[in-house]
Amino acid sequence: MTVFILLELGFYFRGGSKLDELVENIFLNIIFIEVPLYCCIKNRMLMKMIQRRIHLSENENYKRHLAGITVFSAVYWTAAATVIIFCWGNMEYPVNFLIGAAIIFQAMIWVYDLVFRKSAVYKNIVINKRRIALITAAAVTFSGYLALRRDTWYTQRYINSVPVVKHSQNDIDYDEETGIYTITSLKEDFKILHLTDIHIGGSLYSYRKDLKALKACYAEIEHTKPDLVVVTGDLCFPIGIMSMSLNNLAPVHQFAAFMRNMGIPWAFTYGNHDTESLAAFSGQELNEVYKSLSYNTSGTLLYPYVQPDITGRNNQLIEVRNKDGSMNTALFLIDSNSYTGEGINVYDYIHDDQVDWYAAQVERLNAEEGRTVPSMAFFHIPLQQYRTAYELYEKGSEEVTYFFGENNERMIDKICCSDYPSKLFDRMCELGSTEAVFCGHDHYNNMSLEYKGIRLTYGMSIDYLAMPGIEDDTEQRGAELVTLHEDGTWELEQIPLDSIMDVYEQAEIWALKSF
Numbered sequence: 001m002t003v004f005i006l007l008e009l010g011f012y013f014r015g016g017s018k019l020d021e022l023v024e025n026i027f028l029n030i031i032f033i034e035v036p037l038y039c040c041i042k043n044r045m046l047m048k049m050i051q052r053r054i055h056l057s058e059n060e061n062y063k064r065h066l067a068g069i070t071v072f073s074a075v076y077w078t079a080a081a082t083v084i085i086f087c088w089g090n091m092e093y094p095v096n097f098l099i100g101a102a103i104i105f106q107a108m109i110w111v112y113d114l115v116f117r118k119s120a121v122y123k124n125i126v127i128n129k130r131r132i133a134l135i136t137a138a139a140v141t142f143s144g145y146l147a148l149r150r151d152t153w154y155t156q157r158y159i160n161s162v163p164v165v166k167h168s169q170n171d172i173d174y175d176e177e178t179g180i181y182t183i184t185s186l187k188e189d190f191k192i193l194h195l196t197d198i199h200i201g202g203s204l205y206s207y208r209k210d211l212k213a214l215k216a217c218y219a220e221i222e223h224t225k226p227d228l229v230v231v232t233g234d235l236c237f238p239i240g241i242m243s244m245s246l247n248n249l250a251p252v253h254q255f256a257a258f259m260r261n262m263g264i265p266w267a268f269t270y271g272n273h274d275t276e277s278l279a280a281f282s283g284q285e286l287n288e289v290y291k292s293l294s295y296n297t298s299g300t301l302l303y304p305y306v307q308p309d310i311t312g313r314n315n316q317l318i319e320v321r322n323k324d325g326s327m328n329t330a331l332f333l334i335d336s337n338s339y340t341g342e343g344i345n346v347y348d349y350i351h352d353d354q355v356d357w358y359a360a361q362v363e364r365l366n367a368e369e370g371r372t373v374p375s376m377a378f379f380h381i382p383l384q385q386y387r388t389a390y391e392l393y394e395k396g397s398e399e400v401t402y403f404f405g406e407n408n409e410r411m412i413d414k415i416c417c418s419d420y421p422s423k424l425f426d427r428m429c430e431l432g433s434t435e436a437v438f439c440g441h442d443h444y445n446n447m448s449l450e451y452k453g454i455r456l457t458y459g460m461s462i463d464y465l466a467m468p469g470i471e472d473d474t475e476q477r478g479a480e481l482v483t484l485h486e487d488g489t490w491e492l493e494q495i496p497l498d499s500i501m502d503v504y505e506q507a508e509i510w511a512l513k514s515f
Contacts, residue, residue, distance in 0.1 A: 069112070076105055148246040149280040154207040155200075155214060155254055162218060162261040167225045172265060172302070174295060179304035181295070182319045183228065183265070185484075190320055190328065192482040193226035194378070196440025196459035197234045197271070199466045200251035201243030209464040209471060210251075214258055216462050216497050219504035220479040221264060224495060228302075228318075229264055230333070232440045232459055233271025233380030237466055238279040248279040249289060256293045260300050267302040267331075270313045271380040271440065272338035272347065273466075283313040290314075311351040312337060317361050322486050329374045329484050330365055330433070332358055336381035340420070347381050349418035355427050362433045374488050375433045377424075382439045382458070385425045387415035389451035404494050405447035405458065408476065411467060416442050428454060436482070436492070443467055444476045448492065460496065474498050 080101040171184040183190070195217060200210050221229065235255055238248040259266045275283040294303040304316045312335030320328045337348035358377075365373040390407055392400045407414060428434040429452055436455040443466070448457040460478035464471045478496035485491075497504060 069109070073105075076101075145246075148203075148240055148244065151247055151250040151253075152202055152204065152245070153250060153254070154202075154204060155210050156257075158211055158214065159254055159258045159261065162258060165222050165225060165262045165264060167264060168227055170227055170265075172295070174302075174305075176306065179306035179308070180317050180319060181267075181302045181304070182321060184321045184323060184325070185227065185328065185486075186323050188486045190484040191224060191226040191228075192331075192484070193220060193224050193229045194232065194438050194459050194480040194482065195220065195229060195462060196232040196380070196438075197443055197461035197463045197466070198231065198255070199234055199237040199243075199273070199463040200255060201237050201245050201465050202247055202251040202254070203243055203245035205244035206237075206465055212464045212471070213462050214255075215504060216464075216477060217258070218262070219497065219500055220495060221262060223500045223503045224479070224481050226264065226481065228320075229259065229266040230331070230378050230438070231266065231268035232378050232438060233269050233336075234273045234440065234463075234466075235268060235271070236274050236279075238276050239273065239466075240278060243465060246276075246278055246280050248274060248276070248286065249281050252286065252289060253293070256298060256301055260298045263300065265300050265302055267316070267318060267333055268314075269333045269379050270335050270338070272336075275313065275338065287313060308357050310353040310357050311335070312354055315354055315357060319365075320484060327365065327369050327373050328486070328488060329376060329490070330361070332361070332375060332377040332434070334358065334377060334379045334424075336379040336418075336439070340418075345412060345416075347416065347418040349381070349420045350379065350383075350422040350424045352423060355423045358424065359427050359431060362431050366433070372432055374435055374490075376436045376438070376482070377428070377434050378438045380439060381441050382415060382417045383425050383437070383456075384417050384421055385451060386439070386456050386458070387417055389449045389456055390415055390447065392451070393447075393449055399451065401450040403448040403450070403455070403457075403492070405460075406445075406475075407442070407447045407458070408444040409442040410444065415445070425452075425454070436490070438480070443470060444473075446476055446478070446494065448494070455492070457492065460494065 080098065084097055168185075168187055170186050170190075173182045173184070174180075175182070198213050198217065200206075200213060202210065236248040236251040237243045238246045238251075240246055270283070275281070275286055281289070290301070290303045291305055294301045294305065296305075302316075302318060303314070308315055314333070315335055316333045318331040318333065320331060322328050334350055334354055336350055340346045340348050362373065362375060365375075389400050393402060409416065428437075432453075434454060436457065438457050438459055440459045440461060442458060443461040443463050445458040446460040448455060450456070457480065459480055461476055462479075463477075470476075474497065478494065478498070481493045481495055483491045483493070
């Protein structure tokens, strides 16, 4: 209670708020006063009960104990509050200091209390070690679970300092009935930057790696200055002990703020980690969060408020048109889903109703344009045809054409696709619309092969967190730049982070100065 009041007064006297804001904030957070006040009253009543059981000869000793602990508490918390107030600007996360101070204080009180009780209150304390161990284990487990679920904002200071990236301003329209975004390019070329597997943990443990991931994204975006960024899944990594967080909400808010500050329109597909079973928020809850952060609010996130009634957490179509209104390319963002529930790492696939939706949209666009409309597809988990194409490539088959990259995945399988075949690739071949497919998921794979007339490309991952030792590996990290030309042709370029380290290092220096 004392710390809360001192912090509020300190913030007020340092010019952080007005008097009416100070009063309003105290009343809104009155629980910080009510709970300690209740504890004080309760403790006072307990102290009176204990005092009745103390022999008169020990009463003076007891009073000295109360006076000493009261003075110590007042001095300790006044000092803690003073440090926080005067060092606020130099602290990465001031609340951590307060939590640490509370833990140290509680530990000292417990030690002192046990010594005092044994010497002054009860002559023979019997310690039930089993009960203490069980209670401690339960308390640590429950506290740990709550701590892993809580929102944390360690990277927010960096995000707040990210500047706008200069880029072309295009017209963006949204159809409220179909949920389709239409981007009209006002120049000859339209650039799409493909990012994947960013893996923001959102915890104190992952803070350093989260910062690296965001700076890598910034370097790629600053270097390419795209018109649109597409993230193919695993933006979050709420995997408990691996990331020390189960929260998949704070990373979403942070990345959305990161993109909003740069001013770049972006869209995404879900990955298998974004809504893990133990994650704090379900797919439906995250869907509502994304809607609240979407285009009407942020002006950058192209997340549909209306989605097709098919399998998946988000399936959407984005139309890229030339400045004369003609269709350039249709971008299909399809949910490859996550797990089947049949075991660990048994991956799901793109279901039949999703394939039917894709086909219906292609046929509609073809009918409207009077020609076969070029399209591209983005999703997270690779199709089985990625494995087929790679096996043919290894055999030196002429059925595939190699463009760039390597497949060096070693965690589970070389190609971690679903065991269930999807009809999507065969339908793409039948319709003849989709010319390129992009996915992520396998962090060390970044090969681009053409198979049956369709370019199958793995995105270079951003991940610094999810796989052991990946923070120190560099060859796999980067992005892809797709350039759509006005005549419907396109180019694809791989942008390894190593090749633009000067941009990354400048961002690093600039970020340090901004702190």
